Amino acid sequence: MELFGGFFEQYGQLLAQATWDTLIMVVVSCVFAYVIGLPIGVGFAVTAPGGLHPIRWLNMVLGWVINIGRSIPFIILLVAIIPFTRLMMGTALGVQGAIVPLVVSAAPFVARIVEQSLAEVDPSLVEAAESFGSSNWQIVYKVMLKESLPSLVRGVAITFVNLFGYAAMAGTVGAGGLGDLAIRYGYQRWNEEVMIAAVVVCVIVVQVFQSSGDLIARKIDRRRA
């Protein structure tokens, strides 16, 4: 107990700050990744062959953008777009500097999982909606997005956990947060306690977010009684 008390007195502040920084990075970049990725994913699903409004060339372009975005390893993307990050945020360092590469890397991922969620919607429901005179836009937001909501929520949880991992990587190049803490104290100074504490916090945060995602998805899923 004594031992723990001493540890928290010394590192508690540091750990809390790192956790806070990571959460800010992940939540903000998750929001922006959806702002960009959701419309792309919807567009990709809608323009697909056999989709609501097939447009071959647009679908191919979107497919390419998504695949290229997803094929660049995060650690390389992080460094490669530093000039762009500076342009956007004025700095490539700290929490602000991490958000740009996190968004750029997560948006194509979001687009892909949104498209997958929409693909699960029963085509006969889309047909029924058409038979009542719905416009394509109405079918997208009144039927496709609404019917796939539980799946979309699960997608948010997955995206969050992915971003959490990426945010730790961003820590290695000066982004701050739990990854930074684990590297500087744990790896470079051989301070095992801090490293273990950082890992424990990571596990707890991921568990909390994943379980709440699952819980919400289950709560709003009306497909089974």
Added chain:
Amino acid sequence: MIEIRNLTKVYEARGEKHTALDDINLTVRDGEIFGIIGASGAGKSTLVRCINLLERPTSGSVIVDGVDVTGFKGRQLHDLREDIGMIFQNFSLFQQRTVAQNVTYPLEIAGMGKRERVARAAELLEMVGLADKAKRYPSELSGGQQQRVAIARALANEPSIMLCDEATSALDSLTTLQILDLLRSINESLGVTMVVITHALSVAEQICDSVAVIEAGRIVEQGSTVEVFAHPSSAVTQQLLQHRTVSSTITEVVTERCVITEAIDSETATDRKVG
């Protein structure tokens, strides 16, 4: 009145052409229940979807109340579809909407205000006997109840035409009878013209005024139900009629079994109480 003139639908997949509908001509009179009978793959689903243009005919025309609707798009198409309700084999209810929200969907699309929509949905659910299920979700209902919700939804905008695509194929025989009764009474009380697609002759026999028999994309026979059933002129109809005799025998056997099983069940229950 619905007139279908020289309607042909050709699908093209990988350079190969497949004629799903071949020079179809038929007339559905106002207020009647018109059956289109055929085996699966005969083209009946495609045909019924040409009426509300879920499928676009390759050539020929669809004329509703004297107006050629075949080329309708945008606003005109929207208005046409508002006047044609449709129900489906697997009900196609929106799973994430409550029963009442399913019924109000076509009203939302038609731009009706919220208070009016809710009142209209209550009225419709009352009519199909599901007033108490308004706040439930489709997954909580039986198949027959789900189809009733779908019927209420199809009638929401007071259409003059209703299309029924194998509406009872996923239901047991007793529920089928109840749904057919409901359709018949709607037809009589509201004067809605109905086009009923089915592979089951018994369905056509029970509710249709006229029927057309379709095989491999062509109409092989049409006329009043009584006439076609009494004097089938095509080989397909004769075959279907023979098949029907077998299936009604099966239905009888099944019904008898049900009675016996129920009897056994109640006996067992009594035994348990005694024991």
